[in-house]
Amino acid sequence: MTDAHDTQVTVLGLGAMGAAMARTLLAAGHPATVWNRTPHRADDLVAAGARAADTAEHAVTSSPLVIACLFDYDSVYEVLDPVARSLSGRVLVNVTTGSPAQAREMAGWAHDHGITYLDGGMLAVPETIGQPGAAIFYSGAPAAFEQYRPVLDAVADSHYVGDDAGAAALHDLALLAGMYAMFAGFFHGAAMVSTAGVSAKEFAALAGPWLTAMTASLPDLAESIDSGDYTTDVQDLEFTKSAVDLIVRAGRDQHVGAGVLEPVQRIIDAQIADGHGDEVFSRIYEGITHP
Incomplete structure (x- = not known):
């Protein structure tokens, strides 16, 4: 395992996230080389002790560990393709947001050029980098993850999720799916009560504790999904349908x-039509996995 305090690191891309990562690595004692297409973005980091590379090739040859935090995968290829030969034998950690398929494709590109590849999926915003609660999923080369984990842990809690390079992006996007669906539900509810003069702030004070309390049921729902046992003697899909239909009707009144709830409504209706009306709400998982 690499020493946590003296590893040379290069950070490519100094947008809000890349700059936060570089700043955090410097604060943790890692000599950092930074590069950005717009050179002046490195000024504050240089003042904090970083070395600014004048070219991407100079940047990647400055460190055994190279972290790419760029706009998209096209940007990554645009920057790294011309310097792939110089990256050979080094570890590339790509935390640029993309799909599992894009991560796997880049892992193949890296392999073809003799580059050790780790893909990262970030559950963090720039302000939380280096703070408790920030997390990054990693997938790809397991030995590289173990070697550089102390360095990666300085940025955020590191979670290795497998040697399939697409696994980190898959975990990241799956969690974001839950987040966006939750927020959309909150927005829908806020829109409903706004018609009665209730502000979104007032509604948030009610919704926050309620949604937090509801997450306590996630382990039970997960158990029913993993076991495939959706039997219930309490609230079944017929009950849930009546509630969702009523919410949609009240909203329209x-x-x-009802755009946020209509997909849920359709899945519930399809499951009931297939004879699962007496099963628990988590049964709609089957309608999502087998549409």
Whole structure:
């Protein structure tokens, strides 16, 4: 395992996230080389002790560990393709947001050029980098992850999720799916009560504790999914349908669009039509995995 305090690191891309990562690595004692297409973005980091590379090739040859935090995968290829020969024999950690398929494709590109590859999926925003609660999923080369884990842990809690390079992006996007669906539900509810003069701030004070309390049921829902046992003697899909239909109807009565809930409504209806009305709400998982 690499010493946590003296590893040379290069950070490519100094947007808000890349700059936060570089700043955190410097604060943790890692000599950092930084590069950005727009050179002046490195000024504050240089003042904090970083070395600014004048070219991408100079940047990647400065460290055994290279972290790419660029706009998209096209940007990564645009920057790294011309310097792939110089990256050979080094470890590339790509935390640029992309799909599992893009991560796997880049892992193949890296392999073809003799580059050890780790893909990263970030559950963090720039302000949380280096702070408790920030997390990054990693997938790809296991030995590289173990070697550089102390360095990666300085940025955020590191979670290795497998040697399939696409696994980190898959975990990241799956969790974001849950987040966006939750927020959309909150927005829908806020729109409903706004018709009665209730502010979003007032509604948030009610919704926060409620949604937090509801997450306590996630382990039980997960158990029913993993076991395939959706039997219940309490609230079944027929009950859930009546509740969701009522929410949609009430929203329309208040002139609020039902676009957020309509997909859920359709899946529930399809499961009931297939004879699963007496099963628990988590049964809709089957309608999502087998649409």
